[in-house]
Amino acid sequence: MIGGGQLARMAHQAGIPLGVRFKLLADTPQDSAAQVVSDVVLGDYRDLDTLRAFAAGCDVITFDHEHVPTEHLRALEADGIAVRPGPDALVNAQDKGVMRARLDSIGVPCPRHRIVTDPADVTAFADELKRDQGEALSAEGGGGRRAGGYPVVLKTVRGGYDGKGVWVVEDEQQAQAPFLAGVAVLAEEKVDFVRELAANVVRSPSGQAVAYPVVESVQENGVCAEVTAPAPDLDPALSDEAQQLALRIAGDLGIVGHLAVELFQTRDGRILVNELAMRPHNSGHWTQDGAVTSQFENHLRAVLDLPLGDPRPRAKWTVMVNVLGGDYPDMYHPFLHCMARDPGLKIHMYGKDVKPGRKVGHVNVFGDDLEDVRERARHAAAYLRGTITE
Numbered sequence: 132m133i134g135g136g137q138l139a140r141m142a143h144q145a146g147i148p149l150g151v152r153f154k155l156l157a158d159t160p161q162d163s164a165a166q167v168v169s170d171v172v173l174g175d176y177r178d179l180d181t182l183r184a185f186a187a188g189c190d191v192i193t194f195d196h197e198h199v200p201t202e203h204l205r206a207l208e209a210d211g212i213a214v215r216p217g218p219d220a221l222v223n224a225q226d227k228g229v230m231r232a233r234l235d236s237i238g239v240p241c242p243r244h245r246i247v248t249d250p251a252d253v254t255a256f257a258d259e260l261k262r263d264q265g266e267a268l269s270a271e272g273g274g275g276r277r278a279g280g281y282p283v284v285l286k287t288v289r290g291g292y293d294g295k296g297v298w299v300v301e302d303e304q305q306a307q308a309p310f311l312a313g314v315a316v317l318a319e320e321k322v323d324f325v326r327e328l329a330a331n332v333v334r335s336p337s338g339q340a341v342a343y344p345v346v347e348s349v350q351e352n353g354v355c356a357e358v359t360a361p362a363p364d365l366d367p368a369l370s371d372e373a374q375q376l377a378l379r380i381a382g383d384l385g386i387v388g389h390l391a392v393e394l395f396q397t398r399d400g401r402i403l404v405n406e407l408a409m410r411p412h413n414s415g416h417w418t419q420d421g422a423v424t425s426q427f428e429n430h431l432r433a434v435l436d437l438p439l440g441d442p443r444p445r446a447k448w449t450v451m452v453n454v455l456g457g458d459y460p461d462m463y464h465p466f467l468h469c470m471a472r473d474p475g476l477k478i479h480m481y482g483k484d485v486k487p488g489r490k491v492g493h494v495n496v497f498g499d500d501l502e503d504v505r506e507r508a509r510h511a512a513a514y515l516r517g518t519i520t521e
């Protein structure tokens with residue numbers, strides 16, 4: 132696996148019972164996964180020679196992140212290495228412009244969007260949105276700018292994560308910031324969503340695929356905070372539609388491994404695709420304790436072309452809450468409290484230095500009563516972070 136973050140750490144953990152010989156390419160020995168994997172190569176994933184040397188002893192290469200340059204992945208494939216997911220699929224998780232164009236071509240519903248070249252072009256896009264809504268544009272008065280169809284969401288097509296690289300801009304003045312990075316910029320309508328969902332599926336090279344229940348995810352400041360499985364009160368027809376959509380994307384794009392399809396549920400009962408991740412994903416962490424087969428195990432099975440495991444939930448409800456870095460450099464004392472209070476709590480820490488706001492772990496709680504499960508998961512995450520003390 133290329134990349135030494137927590138996803139690699141948990142994938143390695145899932146491979147232990149299967150006897151998978153797990154080799155890791157990490158940046159530093161302190162990386163979350165490098166702390167626990169025995170076969171670690173330190174090196175730069177942007178360097179082709181490093182990648183080639185690393186891949187030499189591997190049956191298959193897979194990823195903890197989507198940042199390995201596409202051309203390097205093509206070079207590895209040309210060397211005869213099994214790269215899963217392959218570069219043609221992965222580019223859709225690397226470049227939001229490519230992803231939108233590809234999803235359009237297969238008829239997947241997305242927010243209205245367009246690549247924009249400068250702030251004036253953003254206003255032109257905003258005006259288009261407004262025109263399409265059938266609202267007459269008021270004439271420009273007194274030399275002032277039209278409000279247009281602002282707000283508009285701007286995204287750098289590459290390099291964004293956890294809300295970095297995403298701007299909600301109210302006018303042309305604010306639209307300047309994203310262009311400073313010198314990367315192509317994608318403009319999107321600001322979707323009036325009631326909530327965010329994720330449809331997670333896993334597909335093997337043989338074409339077998341499984342779908343996990345559709346989950347609800349809550350973001351705070353662009354970072355995933357909480358996931359509820361299955362999404363409460365989701366119309367079964369919409370849930371089926373979301374699963375079918377994710378399976379179709381996985382098939383049409385030739386994805387191998389875990390695919391997370393992040394979705395917006397709109398006020399008028401539609402689903403639109405926000406983005407794709409082709410690796411285990413935060414919206415699937417609940418599966419470690421709440422599903423028969425975790426996303427990490429199924430990702431490994433898929434990239435190894437093994438039959439996939441049962442994705443069904445083990446409990447009526449599972450809630451996952453992320454633990455962000457807070458006040459405790461040492462988790463021993465908060466562990467005493469949380470474990471004593473709730474023996475059913477499942478804690479997953481990533482071995483990362485505690486820094487304010489950084490994802491350092493998550494907790495899972497499962498059971499029959501959603502309110503109870505949610506309260507226990509939220510309490511534990513807040514206590515481990517240090518925002519509450521009892």
Ligand code: ADP
Nearest residue numbers: 242284291292293294295297319320321322350
């Ligand atoms: P990242 O690559 O950082 O995960 P996303 O594209 O997922 O970026 O955007 C981060 C968050 O910004 C989303 O989870 C959502 O809350 C909000 N967002 C993104 N695109 C839109 C949109 N078109 N309309 C409304 N909100 C959006």
